[in-house]
Amino acid sequence: MKFFIDTANLDQIREAMDLGILDGVTTNPSLMAKEGIRGDDNIRKHYVDICNIVDGDVSAEVIATDFEGMIREGQALAALHPQIVVKIPIIKEGVKAIKYLSAKGIKTNCTLVFSAGQAILAAKAGATYVSPFIGRLDDISTDGIELVAQIVDIYRYYDIDTQVLAASIRHTMHIIQCAEVGADVVTCPLDPILGLLRHPLTDIGLEKFLTDHNKQ
Ligand code: E4P
Numbered sequence: 001m002k003f004f005i006d007t008a009n010l011d012q013i014r015e016a017m018d019l020g021i022l023d024g025v026t027t028n029p030s031l032m033a034k035e036g037i038r039g040d041d042n043i044r045k046h047y048v049d050i051c052n053i054v055d056g057d058v059s060a061e062v063i064a065t066d067f068e069g070m071i072r073e074g075q076a077l078a079a080l081h082p083q084i085v086v087k088i089p090i091i092k093e094g095v096k097a098i099k100y101l102s103a104k105g106i107k108t109n110c111t112l113v114f115s116a117g118q119a120i121l122a123a124k125a126g127a128t129y130v131s132p133f134i135g136r137l138d139d140i141s142t143d144g145i146e147l148v149a150q151i152v153d154i155y156r157y158y159d160i161d162t163q164v165l166a167a168s169i170r171h172t173m174h175i176i177q178c179a180e181v182g183a184d185v186v187t188c189p190l191d192p193i194l195g196l197l198r199h200p201l202t203d204i205g206l207e208k209f210l211t212d213h214n215k216q
Contacts, residue, residue, distance in 0.1 A: 102126030
């Protein structure tokens with residue numbers, strides 16, 4: 001399972017990269033705004049800065065919601081850097097834009113996916129990634145992991161190439177459950193990634209090893 005970090009914060013991206021486990025980055029307009037990145041030029045420069053830190057795919061989301069606008073923006077984003085993946089919402093115009101961009105060899109990430117039906121359409125259109133939002137489903141008392149498992153099963157059944165990128169991850173158990181059901185990628189904030197490291201028995205065990213070593 002690949003690990004992407006879900007942030008536009010360059011320090012956090014660097015920290016995950018330094019850990020040696022980072023395979024890519026996802027951003028969205030809210031995450032860019034959270035970092036105070038505003039205006040087309042600044043936003044585009046920030047995507048390039050992210051690409052220069054990581055080795056893998058970097059999702060950059062379109063703002064347009066019409067077909068012409070999405071493909072114009074998508075092509076401009078893709079031209080910024082070879083690592084850019086154009087992130088497009090699963091709406092009618094979005095499906096058309098994914099089909100168009102995929103046919104041109106541009107990688108796409110179909111976002112805001114909350115049902116298996118939407119995931120089937122994203123795959124039919126040729127999306128590179130499909131992003132089911134786990135946490136936002138859990139927030140409305142619907143099992144987000146169950147959706148990831150359902151999409152994985154459908155894609156495996158038909159040998160579909162679209163990768164299941166589990167998004168809207170809130171905690172470490174989401175990551176572990178995504179691994180259990182066979183998600184191709186998880187994208188999560190830095191905290192849940194670092195949370196996977198923590199275990200009190202590791203800390204106690206290490207302290208004892210070092211104490212015993214120093215007694216010699
Ligand atoms: C990723 O592609 C999404 O933009 C992100 O995971 C959404 O997460 P949230 O539901 O915590 O905002």
